[in-house]
Amino acid sequence: MTSQTSPKIDASVHVFFKDGADLRGHLREPFRSRGFPDPDVAWYSRPGPKYAEGTTGADGSHPGSDPELVGRQVLDERGFDYAVLHPMSVAGTLPDWHLGTALFAATNQMLAERWLESGPYADRFRGTVRVNPNDVEGAVREIERWRDHPRMVQIGLPVQTQAPYGRSYFKPLWRAACDAGMPVAVHLEMGVGITHPPTPSGPTRTYSHHAAYQPMTYIWHLLNMIAEGVFQEFPDLKVIWADGAGDMVTPFMWRMDTFGRPHLEQTPWAPRMPSDYLRDHIYFVHSMLDGPGEAEYASEWLRMTGKEDMVMFGSSYPDWQTVSPEDLPSGWSAGQRAKVLGGTAAGLFGIDRLVPA
């Protein structure tokens, strides 16, 4: 696919229910009457606006909940052809996994009906099937339920888990994702729940520290999945780390390769050098905090470790950290920029044609 013909794709737009009542309206009993946190409740809240200016609905509905407003701001105003919608949820870290699975099912139903099957932008939106890692069997059933929906293009998982994603009991999830031909996008879950502390040294004292550190959480999953042989066993599995920090993959892969050379004896189920498992398996959504920004070596840095074929533009709209194409490093080559702005995502999600007139 050449850069000229690639559609421009925003690979990560966050969508929400309008409010708590909207969510409950999509739930059946007994779950409708249960207690669960609101997504904007957090252990670490920003001292400042949580969402970008002008993203709240005219009726006061939650930012990212009105398909027409989102379509206008994300697609029309920023000039994108497609947007991959990733519903934000609290369900993935709830202790009662039955409730979590019910919440995800309601979320997927809402996404399909409200965003992918109706409204003026439905043919330009693509969706995420949110599933619960604390209920692997239920997650597989939910993937089965949606895998043939023409506009569902990826599986969504929380980055906060009880155990790293390399552990063998997650295998049915990877098998189902491969069978469905969908990549798996892993993103921070919102709200509060049964999470381990966000850093190895416990809670942070500032929001800056917390918000800059937490996107790097994927590193543990990635290291563990490689060493546990997940990508060896599932050659079709593709994982998108959707909170950014793709720039950290370079030092951690240098380290894992260097340290891995002798350790491979302990893991014959992952016999290749760790970095060999990145290509065609690992993708990142670019984020506001990812470096190096306006450095003369930005292009070289993106090339290193093959990041130029892994990083995809994602606005994270309507989060306060939302980015637009103007925020991307000007030092990238035209080819790199085209890959990031849609080329890579088009191949990954199978979006290979322009919007029908």
Place this chain on the structure above:
Amino acid sequence: MTIELQHENRTAATEKDQVRVVDCDVHPVPRRGELAPFVPEPFRRLFAQRSERAGEMIYYDAPDYAHAYAMRTDSFPEDGNFAGSDPNLTFRQLIMDAGSDIAILGPTNGSDGQTEEEVHALAVATNRWQDACWLDPVNNWHQRFYGSIVAAIEAPEAAAREIEHWAGHPRFCQVLINAEMRPAWGDPRYDPVWQAASRHGIPVACHLGRGRFNELPMSPVGFMTYNHDLMVSYSMLAANQIMSLIFDGVFDRFPNLKIVLIEHAFSWILPLMWRMDAMYKAQGPENGLKRKPSEYVKDHIWFTTQPLDYPEDKLELTNAMEWMEADRLLLFSSDYPHWTFDDPAYIVKHVPERMREKIMFRNAVDLFHLPSEVPALAGRKRVF
């Protein structure tokens, strides 16, 4: 003077060698029973009771552990004691054969107490033992060994007293703490340690190791499976400590404080500096932070070179070192006698030429106030 005569008499030469390699991470361990006399009661008796029938404690094991014990297997002395227990063998393999001019000892045996008091008692004992068994005129006849004031970060007030006790000792050049303690170091409870160290101009070095019960660097997604993924992810602990030190304002409270991160790898600091600076730019100076985070890193934080992680294309490492200004960040280290040992001649090859002198010795000489020449040794390897 021949090597034999010099070593047999254990006399320092009057001639001098220029210091060209300072090894900032060397691990001495006590011989069996050697530490106990230095442990104060009632802990001595308690530790003796607890060690009864207690054997191997490893659970994330390095390759071929049952034979190698995560050590260079050629570093076990012939007397049956553990690797790193013989000052003469360390001297021979590290100073004579590998060519380090100065070795900074960082004992990590002072960490496995179950209470703050126990960890402190072990720190006290470890310092007395270092002073008597490694830094003494007999074992350190060559004057190539410097030591660390082991301090129990778990007990900040006691740690500060321990720093005060040893500060001014001519051969202790840094404070040494464990990396795993929770909460992170920006918490004000640790201020007495930073205060004592910066009052005396002594850098605080931090080495990874197992802390007290359940103080592995617990990941936000649960425990890793192998030594491989655990040890690689260990750098995330250091990344977090750096962010805590900076965003919680420790360097604003203690402008003279210098932190040395030993064996946490270092190439990740490049994107971490970008990340912190980007957050600072977007979010503003939370906590009244006075400068860009990367400026605190370059003025206050040092990393040791081991483990040196390198890409297939070595030019990428060279570039990354230039971009991060590695000559303002790095101190050479070998990690002897651990199995992850980096030979100084090997590290020299990977360091851009214009940075070599600073990284191999000059930064350490300045930071730790070390001599720039030491009594000469005949027959010693010269690294570069």
Place this chain on the structure above:
Amino acid sequence: MTAEPAAERPTRLARGREHVVATVGEIRPGERRIVPIGRHGVGVYNVGGRYYAIANYCPHEGGPLCQGRTHGQVVVDDGNPGGAAEVRDGEFIYCPWHQWGFELATGTTAVKPEWSIRTYPVHIRGDEIVVTG
């Protein structure tokens, strides 16, 4: 100051020609002998009656390779509790420093064939073990 006493360095055998390093029976199966050929010496190994010779030098950081332990190679074996088995016992040398492993017969490694060690031809002449190095 830098002159090295003779005792520090045993006499080195010349390189590039045949060296009788032992008689058959002096290096028994599972044993090895390090002989002073070349700059770092050469390790001569007897693995189940076959002889191999490798440089006593690890290409990674220059460790004394032949002071490492020989053992087999770990492979996936789902029939074995734990899912792994060690095969070809004794056919691989692991460096005493960083545990990098190499196949004695070829000097190569399955993971990164381009990181190889030097091997030397060994043959038996009468009851002598002869290394060409």
